[in-house]
Structures are given as C-alpha cells and as structure tokens.
Amino acid sequence: MQRKTLDQREQMSELMRLRHSAAHMMASAVLRLWPEARLDIGPPTEEGFYYDFDLAHRFSPEDFPRIEEEMRKIVKENQVFEKSTRSRDEAREWFATKGQTYKLERLGDIPEGEAISFFQNGDFVDLCAGPHVMRTGNVKAFKLLSVASAYFRGNEKNPQLQRLYGTAFKNKEELESWIKLQEEGKRRDHRRIGSEMSLFAYDSEFVGPGLPLWLPKGTVLVEELEKLAKDTEFQAGYVRVRTPHIAKEKMYRTSGHLPYYAESMFPPMEMLEEDERKRREQLNEKRADLIRLLESLESAVSPNPTGLTVEQVRHDIAKTETEITLIGGRYYLKAMNCPHHHRIFAAEPRSYRDLPLRLAEYGTCYRYEQSGELFGLMRVRSLQMNDAHIYCTTEQFGDEFRAVNEMYLKYFKIFGLEKYRMRFSTHDPSKLGQKFVNEPELWKKTEDMVRQVLIDSGIDFVEVPNEAAFYGPKIDVQVWSAIGREFTIATNQVDFAVPARFGLTYRDRDNTDKTPLCIHRAPLGTHERFIGFLIEHYAGNFPLWLAPEQVRVLTIGDEEPLVGYAKSIVQELRENFVRVEADITTNKINGKVQDAERAKVHTMLVVGGRDLEAGNVSVRLHGKGNVGAKPRAEVLADIVQSIRERRA
RNA sequence: GCCAGUGUAGCUCAGUGGCAGAGCAACGGUUUCGUAAACCGUAGGUCGUCGGUUCAAUCCCGACCACUGGCUCCA
Structure with missing residues (x-):
C-alpha cells in the first residue's frame, strides 16, 4: 500500500x-x-x-x-x-x-x-x-x-x-x-448455497482439493452460461475452436510461461525413454553449470578462467534449453489457452483479409494454486475459461476492443450486475525493457485507445499504473463476494508481445509479413468463479432462464385425473426444453410448497380440482408467493418466452 | 506455502475419560389434503486419518489430511 x-x-x-x-x-x-x-x-x-x-x-x-x-x-x-x-x-x-x-x-x-x-x-x-x-x-x-x-x-x-x-x-x-x-452475507455464501442446492461438491479424498465436481443442477448453470456465451459470440463474429488439455514443454518455453510460472502449473508428465531421460539429465546439469557461470560473470567477483563473454554464455544457455525441449516427451497440463490458440493461428497461412480472427473456446485449464489460496469456487485448480483471442491489425484494434467492452456491458445488464469496478492497468515507462516489453509506441497507442473506449462508454474506472501484464495493458472487472472478498470476475487484455514469440504473422496488403495484435478476453471469467459469484449475487434465487429447476407442478392430492393433467403440463413444457418436475406425492399442498420453496424452484404450478375444471394453473413464484390462477396455455407460453429472452 | 482455528449421521448442531444423541433430509406405512412442515415407524456412525498416554480415548497429547479466517500469490 x-x-x-x-x-x-x-x-x-x-x-x-x-x-x-x-x-x-x-x-x-x-x-x-x-x-x-x-x-x-x-x-x-x-x-x-x-x-x-x-x-x-x-x-x-x-x-x-x-x-x-x-x-x-x-x-x-x-x-x-x-x-x-x-x-x-x-x-x-x-x-x-x-x-x-x-x-x-x-x-x-x-x-x-x-x-x-x-x-x-x-x-x-x-x-x-x-x-x-x-x-x-x-x-x-x-x-x-x-x-x-x-x-x-x-x-x-x-x-x-x-x-x-x-x-x-x-x-x-x-x-x-x-x-x-455479515450474517446475511454468510447465508449467501456460495459454498453454503452450493451444497444446500446440490450445485457442486468437493471430494478432496478421491479427486483432490480445488477440483470441483459439478452436480447435475450446477451443470445446468454451467451449460446455460455456455449457451449464452456461444450465442453472444456467434453474433459477434467469433468462431469456435477446441484444443487439448495438454501440450509439450516447448509450448510453454516459447510462450515464456516456463520456467517463471512453472510453480503455478501442475508438474509435468514425463513420457521419456530411458536414454532420453539420461540425456535430459545431462543437459539439465549443463544448463545449471552455465547459469552458475553466468551469475559469477555478471557479478564479476571471481576471475573468469573460461574467457567466455556474458553474451556467449547466455547463448549457450538458450541453446541448451532448446536442446532440452527438443528431446520432447514432457507434457504439461495447460494453465491457459492462449498458446494453443496461437498455434491454431499458425496452422494456416493468414492474410490481412482473414483479420480480425476471433477464436473462442470454453477451455479447461489447470493451475496449481497454493493450498492456502483455494477458496470455494472462487479460487480453484481446474477452471473453464470463457476465453477468446482476437487477432487483429493495429487499425482494427480500437473497434475490436470497443466491441469486447460492449459485450461486457451486455452481460452485466443480463445479470443485473451493478456493483463492480473497472481497473485499467497501464505500464510504467521507466520499466520498459524490464517488467514491460520495450515497445513504447505500442504501449502509448494501445493505452490511449483503451482509455478512450472506457471514457466513451461512460464507465467509471480507476487507472493503475505499473500493473499491466508484461505484454500489454489490461482491464480487470472487480467484484466482491458475499463475505466481502474482492475478485477479478472478468479480464480484457491487450497483447502485442506473445504473438511475436510464436512467430505469428499475416500477409499484409503490401505483401509483407506483419505480426498481429492479440486481445485476450474473458468477459464471463471462468465458470467456477462466475457461477460462484452468481450464486451469491442471486443468493441462489436464479432468474427463470438460469434456474436449475425452472418449474415444478404441484398436485393437490394424488388422484386421477389430476395426476394426468399434471403430467401433460410436464410433457408440454419438456417438449419446449423447460426443466420441469412434478410433485404428485401424497403430501399436503403446504408441504409440497415448502419443499419447492426450499429447493428455490423458480415457478410453482399448483393444480387442484378447480384448476383442472377451468383448464387453469395456479402460479406461485419463488419468494413472491401466490400470484393466482391463469389459463394453462397463457402461463406455459409465458414461461417459454421468458426463458427464450433470458429475462432478469 | 506460512500463521491461527475447526473436523461427531447426507445437512444443522448437542455431548462425555466408561453402551454415540437431537432436529431436518432419506426409507416404510397411515392420511386424500388449495399455497412455507399431516401422523406413526425404520434405518443411518471405526466421532477426519494414523500413532501415543491410559485398565479404558470421540474426549488428553503428537503427526498427517481436509476445510475455514488471514498473509503471500493470482500470467
């Protein structure tokens, strides 16, 4: 501070x-x-x-x-x-x-x-x-x-x-x-509601800490969000890709994540033959020797018997590292999707006519977060990111970034998200070439464009110097959990460095090869954190389109023809892809209502003899009580429509 | 990873150095009912795991595991 x-x-x-x-x-x-x-x-x-x-x-x-x-x-x-x-x-x-x-x-x-x-x-x-x-x-x-x-x-x-x-x-x-x-906050805590509503579970003994299991009702939330993302991204001109959960070591050496971020990745899987293993050990020793030599040369305390220059030693280290990765046989679980997407960009020759290229994937990543950092769904070790990478030219960048920002606002509106803070992280010019890639003009240009987009959109934001990623400025959206902890729920980052590390180019109008800019964006963050947040935001009382159980038909009594009437309502709703159940047990209506209220079922349709005769259903909304009897057809049509529109 | 706290039935929680408890949920039956709990019964446990002290440990001590509150971290 x-x-x-x-x-x-x-x-x-x-x-x-x-x-x-x-x-x-x-x-x-x-x-x-x-x-x-x-x-x-x-x-x-x-x-x-x-x-x-x-x-x-x-x-x-x-x-x-x-x-x-x-x-x-x-x-x-x-x-x-x-x-x-x-x-x-x-x-x-x-x-x-x-x-x-x-x-x-x-x-x-x-x-x-x-x-x-x-x-x-x-x-x-x-x-x-x-x-x-x-x-x-x-x-x-x-x-x-x-x-x-x-x-x-x-x-x-x-x-x-x-x-x-x-x-x-x-x-x-x-x-x-x-x-x-505070107590109210504790009642909204997603960990508590998550187990009360059977949304997700942990099995630390058999599966592992930080590796949530999505139960059927939680999976509904996951898939509804995915559907929303896919619809939205389709309309915004994204194309979808799918990539494996693992990649060779070379991938993360090239991206620059290894060895600096190796600690937050799961340890690698070794798929080496015996002789490869030995060769790798030799190279690792050689590399360690070289690094020691480099350190002594740099500190210049001890004499230099080798006669090698610092540059030569650096070169040898890089060469050794290349040799190590050439042995192959070592795979990492991916901690991020961008490298895979970069390889998809590289899979075909690209022309300026192909840009902007927007590759989207709900990619599953694994990060070995320290044990003390794990926290419910908010901080986990397996996570599914609402990821996409937009490859574009500098000319296209402003429009693309603006469109991404508009997508954020569209989502926030759908979820009625009002309390958030946009944090705009910029570079520190005095640290160019160290903490930040040495591209002063690109920094200035992209930061100006991002700032302008934020100002134009009228969003409140705080600008934080010296907090950018090493490859470019970024916007994080901060929200607060029920117990007051602050989280990044979404992120939108500019990258003008990593595409070059992967040698990504497109053929421009003037017949020269150029490196594209890349926007990393995840407006819905990860399923884990976003759903954790939504659980608390709604206190488990999800809007109809999201609710794990959208409708429950409650019969007054368990006799025909009432049960047949209830079943026909269920069938009609299911044909329209509504998640509906029927409670045709012998319980009293009071008990059935209580069960449904406790399960936070969004819409309860109570049917008794009176309704059957009039062709009605009596509608009760979770938390709002009885709203009265209405014609069956009208009610069912409204349910289907509300879901289609994703009404709040 | 570090410091501290917690760990008893699916959930919420009692309890004791000497046979392990309640409510809800589950299951079986009775009840035929109009918007937040009808009634009766049954079953459910190596008291987180392993070790130590003791005639005897769920209880006391230690280690480990997990969770929680923070710190650090969060590409």
Whole structure:
C-alpha cells in the first residue's frame, strides 16, 4: 500500500478516524496485558481496522473478551488523543529504548523533511500521522473479529506478525446492523448455497482439493452460461475452436510461461525413454553449470578462467534449453489457452483479409494454486475459461476492443450486475525493457485507445499504473463476494508481445509479413468463479432462464385425473426444453410448497380440482408467493418466452 | 506455502475419560389434503486419518489430511 500524504490523511472520514483510534486503543490494551508485545502498524480498513503485533503469546479468540474489556476501560478513562512531533533522533531513541524494532524500521519510511508526529492516549504513545477522534470516550461501539497472520511489510521473507482484526462504528446500532449484514452475507455464501442446492461438491479424498465436481443442477448453470456465451459470440463474429488439455514443454518455453510460472502449473508428465531421460539429465546439469557461470560473470567477483563473454554464455544457455525441449516427451497440463490458440493461428497461412480472427473456446485449464489460496469456487485448480483471442491489425484494434467492452456491458445488464469496478492497468515507462516489453509506441497507442473506449462508454474506472501484464495493458472487472472478498470476475487484455514469440504473422496488403495484435478476453471469467459469484449475487434465487429447476407442478392430492393433467403440463413444457418436475406425492399442498420453496424452484404450478375444471394453473413464484390462477396455455407460453429472452 | 482455528449421521448442531444423541433430509406405512412442515415407524456412525498416554480415548497429547479466517500469490 502506498503511504498516504498528510493532506490525504486530513481528509480521512469521520468513520476512518474512529477506526484508526480504535486500533490505537486495541494496541494499548494489548500492551497493558502483554507489555513485551512489539508493535507494527494499525490502519483503518473498509470493514474496520487491524493492528499487527509480534508476540510470543499466540492470540486466540479466547483472548478477545479480555482485550475488549481492557479497551472498554480505556473508553471509560476518556483519554485525549494528543499529537506531538519529535525529531528523527528523538523518535529513534524513544523506540530503541522501548525495543520497538518494527517502529524503528517504519520510521525509516518517513521521507526526510516530513514531520515525525506521535499520538498519545494515556500511557500509549505511537508513531502516527493521525488523524484521530478527540477522546477515547468517542469510540462507543467496537468488536474484535479475528486473529490472522501477516508478513511484516507483506513480504513472505519477513517474519510473520499476528494481526488482530476488529471493527468500530459510530454507535451500537450501526455495529449491530453491520453484524447482521455479515450474517446475511454468510447465508449467501456460495459454498453454503452450493451444497444446500446440490450445485457442486468437493471430494478432496478421491479427486483432490480445488477440483470441483459439478452436480447435475450446477451443470445446468454451467451449460446455460455456455449457451449464452456461444450465442453472444456467434453474433459477434467469433468462431469456435477446441484444443487439448495438454501440450509439450516447448509450448510453454516459447510462450515464456516456463520456467517463471512453472510453480503455478501442475508438474509435468514425463513420457521419456530411458536414454532420453539420461540425456535430459545431462543437459539439465549443463544448463545449471552455465547459469552458475553466468551469475559469477555478471557479478564479476571471481576471475573468469573460461574467457567466455556474458553474451556467449547466455547463448549457450538458450541453446541448451532448446536442446532440452527438443528431446520432447514432457507434457504439461495447460494453465491457459492462449498458446494453443496461437498455434491454431499458425496452422494456416493468414492474410490481412482473414483479420480480425476471433477464436473462442470454453477451455479447461489447470493451475496449481497454493493450498492456502483455494477458496470455494472462487479460487480453484481446474477452471473453464470463457476465453477468446482476437487477432487483429493495429487499425482494427480500437473497434475490436470497443466491441469486447460492449459485450461486457451486455452481460452485466443480463445479470443485473451493478456493483463492480473497472481497473485499467497501464505500464510504467521507466520499466520498459524490464517488467514491460520495450515497445513504447505500442504501449502509448494501445493505452490511449483503451482509455478512450472506457471514457466513451461512460464507465467509471480507476487507472493503475505499473500493473499491466508484461505484454500489454489490461482491464480487470472487480467484484466482491458475499463475505466481502474482492475478485477479478472478468479480464480484457491487450497483447502485442506473445504473438511475436510464436512467430505469428499475416500477409499484409503490401505483401509483407506483419505480426498481429492479440486481445485476450474473458468477459464471463471462468465458470467456477462466475457461477460462484452468481450464486451469491442471486443468493441462489436464479432468474427463470438460469434456474436449475425452472418449474415444478404441484398436485393437490394424488388422484386421477389430476395426476394426468399434471403430467401433460410436464410433457408440454419438456417438449419446449423447460426443466420441469412434478410433485404428485401424497403430501399436503403446504408441504409440497415448502419443499419447492426450499429447493428455490423458480415457478410453482399448483393444480387442484378447480384448476383442472377451468383448464387453469395456479402460479406461485419463488419468494413472491401466490400470484393466482391463469389459463394453462397463457402461463406455459409465458414461461417459454421468458426463458427464450433470458429475462432478469 | 506460512500463521491461527475447526473436523461427531447426507445437512444443522448437542455431548462425555466408561453402551454415540437431537432436529431436518432419506426409507416404510397411515392420511386424500388449495399455497412455507399431516401422523406413526425404520434405518443411518471405526466421532477426519494414523500413532501415543491410559485398565479404558470421540474426549488428553503428537503427526498427517481436509476445510475455514488471514498473509503471500493470482500470467
């Protein structure tokens, strides 16, 4: 996180001041109970606040009441938050005597010339730019939430600190309603609804963690989304392709993903003969020797007995790597679809007349995410991407990118998605040639075009420098899960580097070969994450076109001719591809209604003697109750029409 | 991967160093019913796995696995 300027701090909202003050009070409470604790920092957050501690005692939720009790005492003492400034030396000495080593390090972050301010409440003194509320007595409603760990400065090489999370509000009522909202969020949690509605399941023992099994009802969601994507992409001039789930090592060396991303890929499958295996080992050793040599040459500490130049060694490394890949026999599960699509582009000679070429596939990818990162459907190890790659000329790029952006908005409208943030990631010119490919003009040109598209569309977006992919700028769409976690739900990336790595060209009007630009886009992200998100967005109450069980016919009683009437309704709807079931059991209608409501069936058609006689059905909508009896034909036609239009 | 927490029936959860419990769901029967629970019964478990302490462990201890809250990561 970037340091806030003092000006920005001054503008901190009332709530943020309150929470920041609560963080200080929590730290002072902890120090009263564990005087040996060393402190890091304690900022306010969107949901509350936290403070990081280094302490031999391991915090557990059992400690919360004691800490809260101490905090309540501090509230009662109604201490004043007093600001003071010290010189750098005074500050350094203060923390040195207190043994507050993390604070000493943080002190180093403050730029020369900026004031070094402290805040004191009671005995507690903290390096802090503020601002705070006036007195501890102003903090009336707070609650400790959880204990977690966090690396110092967010770097996993640094020691892990214990982070205490809490929240604070202006008053008790607001705290209570926030707690209620959290509980409501938990009820919407896609993991919970997913198992209640039998949408997906995990079998960690036999299948593996992060590898979801789609149950029949969840598969309905998957296939409805796929149908939507296929319809939409067809109309937008995409063509569909299909590619295998694996590819040779050479593929990912060429794309540049190996060896840098090898860790997030499943380990390779070795299909080597014995002599090939030996040859590979020799080459690997040779490569390791060369890399060591290169390192020593680059650092220039040791003498260079070989007489080789850095360039020569680099060349030998590349040559060895090529030899390794030539042995073949090593396959990777694909972690992305683009390389396969690039090979499809390369499969035939291309002319400028073929462009834009839009290759679409719901491709299944596998990524070995670290175990602690797995999270329901939102973060998994097997994922199906709503992927497509658009190969185009620079002249075509603006229109293509605009069309992709419009497709996003079309989808968001269908799903009634209103709360999202578009994040436009751009490059940092000072890092051209390192973090970003050295194409300053292409960077400028594409970023300008992307920015213009965003402005024209009137979408709110935030521009984040230095966050682009190495091959081009990108737009990510951020959404929030029911429990407040932020996720990228969709992504739209410009690529003007990787096509060249694969030597992709098209023959242009002037009879020269040119490298196309490539747009990677996934407006529906992956099935896993998108459906996880939709489950929470709708709280499981899907619109008719998406609902796993769209209609259930409930009979009042189980006798003929009522059952025959119900069955004929089922048959008619099935002929129109409506997902419909009938409940013709002996249960009472109350029980049947409850079963159907709990299963979140979208439309219930209650039929009894009265309906049979009049040729009616009584319609009940999930969550909306009874909407009355209507002629059968009218109701069934409306159901079919609503599904066809994918009505919200 | 790291720190912490959790793991009892399909689900939600009780419980105890000495025979394993409830509600819902499931299954069998009775009931013939108008919009969120009719009634009776049956079955369901190596208490995550493995090891240790103990006369005796679901309970205490350890390791592992999985999940959860974070951190790191997210091409």
